[in-house]
Amino acid sequence: MLTIGKLGEAAGVKVPTIRYYEQIGLLPEAERSSGNQRLYGRRAMEQLAFIRHARDLGFTLEAIRDLLSLSDRPDQSCAAADAIARAQLAEVESRLARLIALKAELERMVVQCAGGRIADCRVIEVLSDHSLCAHDHLSVPKSVDASLALPASTSSSN
């Protein structure tokens, strides 16, 4: 039985994050010691590692919640799990496409600036006028909108 600190260390997850996961019901309520401290066994370890890995791959907590509950039913079809993974892949691909456009536009502005006064700064100029941009880099269309953010990739370990 591990304390929360040891568990966090083992799984590469910060202690408050573990408590947060429990609070939102992503992890089951932990057993408690006589002195009211959380205690974890192998099962909790595995679940937390699963969560951590899925977060690293960019899955939302909601998706992870679903994946966890699926993984509890080994005999069912994995179609739902695969669908979640494919959706995540699509998400990543769409972000990727957008970032590639952003990168091109940012490179253009940085390269074009000769580095004089603000009045002649290409960076400021381009930001003032999108028609100076080579291509689109537009805001994302509504359908793709929700949860675009890369899960605040909260620097690794404990």
Place this chain on the structure above:
Amino acid sequence: MLTIGKLGEAAGVKVPTIRYYEQIGLLPEAERSSGNQRLYGRRAMEQLAFIRHARDLGFTLEAIRDLLSLSDRPDQSCAAADAIARAQLAEVESRLARLIALKAELERMVVQCAGGRIADCRVIEVLSDHSLCAHDHLSVPKSVDASLALPASTSSSN
């Protein structure tokens, strides 16, 4: 003089967002009509368009705040502005690198799943064990950490 609705329409920014920008001091307090409604002139229009464009390129509001105040001092060196843009480029490049790794890993898991029962699902297997991953896709090193999220790219216009 435009009302806030017209301004939002013109700049492709939602009305509450404009009020929010004023609230956090990114836009100056607007003039008011006799009936206490905000009125905007050409200057506000340009500033808002600048903000919108910079947001589209992924700059944080903090960075935009700095860029705006720089653009108010046309005679100064543009080194600071260029530095902000280069930092943003670096940000984008780092996210890009990470997303490329994620994409590869997600593709691998999706492709490898034969689609049977959960017990044999490659998606679940891989999530349970990072050593099944081909490469790193690790959480971002501490230094690059803050504000990794793509500015919740809150679908364009008004």
Place this chain on the structure above:
DNA sequence: CTTGAAGCTATAGTTGCTAGAGACATTAGG
């Protein structure tokens, strides 16, 4: 037995907005 680290709960802050309530302003139509 004492001390310091680790744990506990509860609350608030982060980013960049978005949504709602309830009141006032403006404008178009009859």
Place this chain on the structure above:
DNA sequence: CCTAATGTCTCTAGCAACTATAGCTTCAAG
């Protein structure tokens, strides 16, 4: 001129996924 519809006002709360703080209790080492 009155009314209804829309627009705007302020204020507050909510989203994701944590992180940080305060003020306590418990535990392990010496």
